[in-house]
Structure formats: structure tokens, C-alpha cells
Amino acid sequence: MPELPEVETVRRGLAPVMEGRRILNVDARRPDLRFPFPERFAARLKDRTVTSLGRRAKYLLADLDDGEVLVMHLGMSGSFRILLPEAEVAPGAFHHPRSKAATHDHVEFAFEGGATVTYNDPRRFGFMTLSPRATLEAHPLFRHVGIEPLGNALDGALLLRLFGAKQTSLKAALLDQRLIAGLGNIYVCEALHRAKLSPTRAAGTLTIRKANLLAEAIRTVLEEAIAAGGSTLRDFAHADGALGYFQHSFRVYDREGEPCPTPGCRGVVQRIVQTGRSTFFCAQCQK
Known part of the structure; x- marks a missing residue:
């Protein structure tokens, strides 16, 4: 499973493409990953703008302009691929190789400006969900999560x-x-x-x-x-x-x-x- 540095590297690679950009379309090519996608997943993301891309533990958190947060976890084999008008990039450096097989491309985000971000996951242990930012810390995924090891509190x-x-x-x-x-x-x-x-x-x-x-x-x-x-x-x-x-x-x-x-x-x-x-x-x- 990717560890915190790998997830943080992925966040830094995705941020310039996603932050401040409107999501034009989401193509969820199956009904689930590790868990089912939330109801109306693609429709709730369409036309939303990503205001910031953060990280909590090993979760990627994309804050949206309507107050919801897109929560993403890479699981065992998940990765993102960025297609720009001029190049293709795979943000992150992993101990185990990431898949590039199109058959495992499960979710594709199309952003204004021409960039697409594709989530690939052969084993489908990753997942995505949506949660209101106001109640995120009370969400079952985060309710019992400890301190951040890179925060000032760790001594x-x-x-x-x-x-x-x-x-x-x-x-x-x-x-x-x-x-x-x-x-x-x-x-x-x-x-x-x-x-x-x-x-x-x-x-x-x-x-x-x-x-x-x-x-x-x-x-x-x-x-x-x-x-x-x-x-x-x-x-x-x-x-x-x-x-x-x-x-x-x-x-x-x-x-x-x-x-x-x-x-x-x-x-x-x-x-x-x-x-x-x-x-x-x-x-x-x-x-």
C-alpha cells in the first residue's frame, strides 16, 4: 500500500492540475471500487470547482466549491495518470510498479483547460466517496485517526x-x-x-x-x-x-x-x- 510520502507526492503532482479548476465531466466506468460510489457520484461532481487539494493520513481530500469533499484512497494498487495537452504524467513514486493498463482505468475526471485525470486500480482496493466538509472529522473514516506525523504537534x-x-x-x-x-x-x-x-x-x-x-x-x-x-x-x-x-x-x-x-x-x-x-x-x- 502506498505510504504517506507517496500519497503526499501524488497530492503535489495533482494539485496544479486540479486546484482552481472546474470539473467538466466525470466518467465512472463501474459502480464501485472497494466500496460502491456514493449516490449520483458523477452528477454531484460535474461543474464543481476544486478549491484545494489536501491530505489527511493516506487520504487525498479535494475540497469543492459547494462545501463537499471528494475523499480518495489509493488502496493497494491505485494510481492517477494526468493527461495534459502537451504531455502525460503519472504523479508519485511507488515501491511497487503502478499499472498503466487501460482496462483498469475506472474513473476519469475531465477538467476545464483540457487536462484529464484518470484513476487506475487493478485490485480495486482504493475507493472514493463524498462528505460535507463541516462534518468530515466526524466521518467514520476520520473519527479515530491520530495526529499527523508532519505536524508541529509531534515531539x-x-x-x-x-x-x-x-x-x-x-x-x-x-x-x-x-x-x-x-x-x-x-x-x-x-x-x-x-x-x-x-x-x-x-x-x-x-x-x-x-x-x-x-x-x-x-x-x-x-x-x-x-x-x-x-x-x-x-x-x-x-x-x-x-x-x-x-x-x-x-x-x-x-x-x-x-x-x-x-x-x-x-x-x-x-x-x-x-x-x-x-x-x-x-x-x-x-x-
């Missing part, structure tokens, strides 16, 4: 309050979307390595010093990943998002058996399974 003191005396593993606590929104497996592994914290350590055992290091690592790894993914947007020739992808900077994720990159560490990157997901870490320097 060591907040992590200590969130984790309390939890005996669950640090990895599991960081993946709990009710605590911190949008953190996924890849970047949790990377942040824990940078903070030199074991993924198996009990979340409630952090000191304020360790918590501050972890908060800083989370922010840094996400910002670096967004910056790397964002570099793809400056070169329309690389429509597959290959340019500048952050996977080339992974320290531990998917690097089982390789030497630990921490200077002076003689450990080797290991792989274990926690709550059904692969965890990559160095037992030598992560305590």
Missing part, C-alpha cells in the same frame, strides 16, 4: 503521552493509526533504525531523550522521502516516477542480510515478522 513529549505504559511493541504502536496517522511499514522501519530503537521494544519504555530522537527521525525520514519523490514532478519524461525515488536511500527496509549502514556498526540487517508484516532492523545498534 517526544507527545509520543510519551500516546504510548503511556503500553507493553505492545514500538513497531506496533507506531503503526496504530489511532495514535499517529499515515505511518506505514517502510518508514517505521527506517525511522526506528535512525533513532537506534528496537522494533520489538515495549512502546511504554521510552525515555524523553529516546522519544525526542524518534520524533525527529520520523519527521526527517518522511520529509526526505517526500523531497525525493517530489523530484519526479520536475521531469515529465519519467512518467513512471523512477527519478529520485527514495528506495535508493533505504537504510534497512528490504535489505535483509546487508551490512548495517550505521557508521562503526558491524551488525547485519535482519528480517522478522511482526503482526503479519516484515520488519527490517539491526539488532546490534537498535536497542
Whole structure:
């Protein structure tokens, strides 16, 4: 599943095409994705103007001029393709390849000015819905979503309050979307390595010093990943998002058996399974 940096990169790629533009037409080529489209989905979007394109956790939020919000989630395999009069672009840089097969083009948005944005999703685990902006935070999708990891609120003191005396593993606590929104497996592994914290350590055992290091690592790894993914947007020739992808900077994720990159560490990157997901870490320097 795309993680927060990938979703933020997609948002930044779509924003110049969608923001301030009127939707001329919506072609929903099936009645559902993961869930059925809301009633009169295409008709409710037609002739609406996208006033802003934001992100909450891993959701894209297109605010419309009538007070509704188009909520979009990429699921496991979803992606957007932008067709401009002069070029075709696929915003975002993903760890797993995105489909370009037209048979999986499920929703097409036509915007004034000639741009079209097509949503492609082979596995159809993504979804789209509409919700009034005024009640969005009370919507079942967002009611229990935690803090944004890139917001100013994230610091060591907040992590200590969130984790309390939890005996669950640090990895599991960081993946709990009710605590911190949008953190996924890849970047949790990377942040824990940078903070030199074991993924198996009990979340409630952090000191304020360790918590501050972890908060800083989370922010840094996400910002670096967004910056790397964002570099793809400056070169329309690389429509597959290959340019500048952050996977080339992974320290531990998917690097089982390789030497630990921490200077002076003689450990080797290991792989274990926690709550059904692969965890990559160095037992030598992560305590």
C-alpha cells in the first residue's frame, strides 16, 4: 500500500492540475471500487470547482466549491495518470510498479483547460466517496485517526503521552493509526533504525531523550522521502516516477542480510515478522 510520502507526492503532482479548476465531466466506468460510489457520484461532481487539494493520513481530500469533499484512497494498487495537452504524467513514486493498463482505468475526471485525470486500480482496493466538509472529522473514516506525523504537534513529549505504559511493541504502536496517522511499514522501519530503537521494544519504555530522537527521525525520514519523490514532478519524461525515488536511500527496509549502514556498526540487517508484516532492523545498534 502506498505510504504517506507517496500519497503526499501524488497530492503535489495533482494539485496544479486540479486546484482552481472546474470539473467538466466525470466518467465512472463501474459502480464501485472497494466500496460502491456514493449516490449520483458523477452528477454531484460535474461543474464543481476544486478549491484545494489536501491530505489527511493516506487520504487525498479535494475540497469543492459547494462545501463537499471528494475523499480518495489509493488502496493497494491505485494510481492517477494526468493527461495534459502537451504531455502525460503519472504523479508519485511507488515501491511497487503502478499499472498503466487501460482496462483498469475506472474513473476519469475531465477538467476545464483540457487536462484529464484518470484513476487506475487493478485490485480495486482504493475507493472514493463524498462528505460535507463541516462534518468530515466526524466521518467514520476520520473519527479515530491520530495526529499527523508532519505536524508541529509531534515531539517526544507527545509520543510519551500516546504510548503511556503500553507493553505492545514500538513497531506496533507506531503503526496504530489511532495514535499517529499515515505511518506505514517502510518508514517505521527506517525511522526506528535512525533513532537506534528496537522494533520489538515495549512502546511504554521510552525515555524523553529516546522519544525526542524518534520524533525527529520520523519527521526527517518522511520529509526526505517526500523531497525525493517530489523530484519526479520536475521531469515529465519519467512518467513512471523512477527519478529520485527514495528506495535508493533505504537504510534497512528490504535489505535483509546487508551490512548495517550505521557508521562503526558491524551488525547485519535482519528480517522478522511482526503482526503479519516484515520488519527490517539491526539488532546490534537498535536497542
